[in-house]
Each structure stands twice: as C-alpha cells, then as structure tokens.
Amino acid sequence: xxxxxxxxxxxxPTHVGHGLEFSLKGMIVEGLALAAVQDVDxxxxxxxxFFTENAQVTSGVNTHVFDIVARMIRDDNLxxxxxxxxxEYKQAVxxxxxRIRDHITRWTIDVTKDGDIERKVEELIWxxxxxxxxxxxxxxxxxxxxxxxxxxxxxxPFPPSLIKSLTPGSQALLLRAYLVMVLTWWVxxxxxxxxxxxxxxxxxxxxxxxxxxxxxxxxxxxxxPNPFFPIIQSSISHTNDHLPKIQRSxxxxxxxxxxxxxxxxxxxxxxxxxxxxxSLFVQEALMTANYMGExxxxxxxxxx
Numbered sequence: 001x002x003x004x005x006x007x008x009x010x011x012x013p014t015h016v017g018h019g020l021e022f023s024l025k026g027m028i029v030e031g032l033a034l035a036a037v038q039d040v041d042x043x044x045x046x047x048x049x050f051f052t053e054n055a056q057v058t059s060g061v062n063t064h065v066f067d068i069v070a071r072m073i074r075d076d077n078l079x080x081x082x083x084x085x086x087x088e089y090k091q092a093v094x095x096x097x098x099r100i101r102d103h104i105t106r107w108t109i110d111v112t113k114d115g116d117i118e119r120k121v122e123e124l125i126w127x128x129x130x131x132x133x134x135x136x137x138x139x140x141x142x143x144x145x146x147x148x149x150x151x152x153x154x155x156x157p158f159p160p161s162l163i164k165s166l167t168p169g170s171q172a173l174l175l176r177a178y179l180v181m182v183l184t185w186w187v188x189x190x191x192x193x194x195x196x197x198x199x200x201x202x203x204x205x206x207x208x209x210x211x212x213x214x215x216x217x218x219x220x221x222x223x224x225p226n227p228f229f230p231i232i233q234s235s236i237s238h239t240n241d242h243l244p245k246i247q248r249s250x251x252x253x254x255x256x257x258x259x260x261x262x263x264x265x266x267x268x269x270x271x272x273x274x275x276x277x278x279s280l281f282v283q284e285a286l287m288t289a290n291y292m293g294e295x296x297x298x299x300x301x302x303x304x
C-alpha cells in the first residue's frame with residue numbers, strides 16, 4: 001500500500017492529504033481509491049528491506065536532505081542516457097531506484113528528538129521547491145516550468161496531515177518513501193543542475209504593477225503588502241488547474257517559512273544552499289506566474 005500511495009505522480013497522497021487538512025471525507029476516499037487501483041512503479045521499488053531499515057530510529061550527526069542531493073549530483077551513475085521519450089520515469093525506476101534508495105538511507109531522521117520530524121518535513125518542502133524552481137532556471141534561457149516537477153511541490157504541503165496519526169517509525173518510513181519518489185522524478189527529468197548562486201542573484205521578489213486599461217496608471221498600490229494576492233487571483237482563473245495548486249503551495253510555504261534568513265542552511269554540502277532565504281517562495285511563485293502567462297502550458301521535455 002505504501003508503494004501505491006506514493007506512486008507516480010504523487011496524486012494519492014495529494015488527495016488524501018488535502019482531504020485530511022480540510023476534513024473533506026470525499027477527497028480522502030478519492031485519494032485512497034486512486035492508491036488502490038494505482039500500478040506500482042516497479043516490482044522492487046520498495047523491497048522488504050526498505051521497511052526494516054528505514055523505520056528504525058536514526059541518530060548521530062544530522063544529514064540534511066540537501067546533503068543527499070549534493071551527493072547525488074556528484075554521482076555520475078545516476079545519469080539517464082538514451083532517453084525514451086515519455087518513458088523517462090520508468091527508465092529511471094528500472095535503472096536507478098536501488099542507487100537512489102541507497103543515497104536516501106543516509107538521510108537522518110531521529111524520531112526520539114523533539115521537533116525532528118517537523119524539521120525533516122521542512123527539509124522536504126525546501127527540496128521540492130528548489131528542484132522545481134532552481135532546476136528549471138537557466139541564466140541565459142530564463143525559467144522553464146517543468147510539468148512533472150510541479151507534482152512534488154503541490155504534494156509537499158500535505159505530509160504533516162498524513163503523518164500526524166502515525167507511529168514514529170511509520171512517520172519516518174513515509175517521509176523516506178516520499179523522498180525516494182521525489183528524487184526519482186528529479187533523476188527522471190534529467191537531474192537538472194541547481195545553480196543556487198545564479199538563481200538568487202538573477203531573480204526578484206518585486207511584483208510588476210499592472211496598469212489599468214487605457215490609462216497607463218497602476219490598478220494596484222506601488223507596494224503590495226502581500227504579493228500572493230494577485231498571484232493567487234490570476235492562478236484561479238487560469239485554464240490549467242495545476243497552476244493554482246502549485247501557487248497555493250508557495251503561498252503556504254511563504255507564510256510558514258518566509259522569515260528564514262540567509263545562512264539558515266549554512267554548513268550543508270549543496271553548493272550555495274547558505275544563500276537561500278524565505279524569499280525563495282515568492283521568487284518561484286512570480287516566475288511561475290510569468291512563465292504560465294507567456295506560454296500558457298507546462299514543459300514536458302525535461303532537462304536532458
């Protein structure tokens with residue numbers, strides 16, 4: 001059931017988590033139904049050893065999820081070569097999931113330490129946001145909104161709702177399974193480079209002032225007290241229903257983690273991680289709004 005619940009592209013946990021968060025029983029049933037009929041991603045995606053090894057309490061030196069990503073970036077064995085169009089995910093599963101799982105076993109979760117589960121959930125939120133936004137950013141070409149990398153972002157608000165009724169061991173197991181799925185999608189989409197320094201230097205949190213028709217004067221005040229108001233407003237009326245899902249996620253993340261200062265992620269192996277601050281969520285929401293306003297659809301080509 002764990003394999004089905006976290007299977008591609010993370011629809012079951014999104015629906016169940018949404019239902020739990022807002023007490024929508026029908027949505028919970030829909031998510032469980034999706035899981036029940038979902039094909040597993042591979043016969044050995046989560047072997048029995050995964051359940052015994054990853055439900056154990058992990059202690060000692062903390063290993064951040066960005067440490068895991070840094071090591072995977074350096075791992076040349078994780079390249080997806082001779083890509084089969086629209087079968088990239090299955091190819092990544094068949095060729096690389098055992099190695100991805102091996103990297104993830106080094107991600108530390110200590111369920112006996114007060115607040116560690118909450119910290120690990122936060123790590124996952126920063127991770128999914130970075131893979132989507134910074135993975136999609138190119139200093140020359142600009143930003144590309146990759147469709148399949150929107151799904152980890154849209155699903156990442158919901159682990160707190162999913163794990164609150166689980167035992168500590170099951171909480172750790174679900175978070176690790178979720179991480180396996182997220183990083184498998186990242187590998188499947190070409191393991192896009194994370195140039196954090198370039199991204200943070202080139203992007204803005206300033207919302208352009210729209211002008212009223214026929215006048216040239218702004219229809220909004222020059223300073224927006226909450227930049228997410230117009231972002232959410234424009235996403236609701238968009239024809240692509242994945243846009244309000246991801247923008248809602250960014251708005252939530254900004255509310256919870258928007259006050260994180262630069263240096264919050266210092267001492268981490270991923271180059272440039274110390275430059276991250278809470279403005280990341282506004283930056284990627286603005287880039288997404290601009291991108292979908294221009295091209296009106298997500299990219300399906302990956303980063304190969």
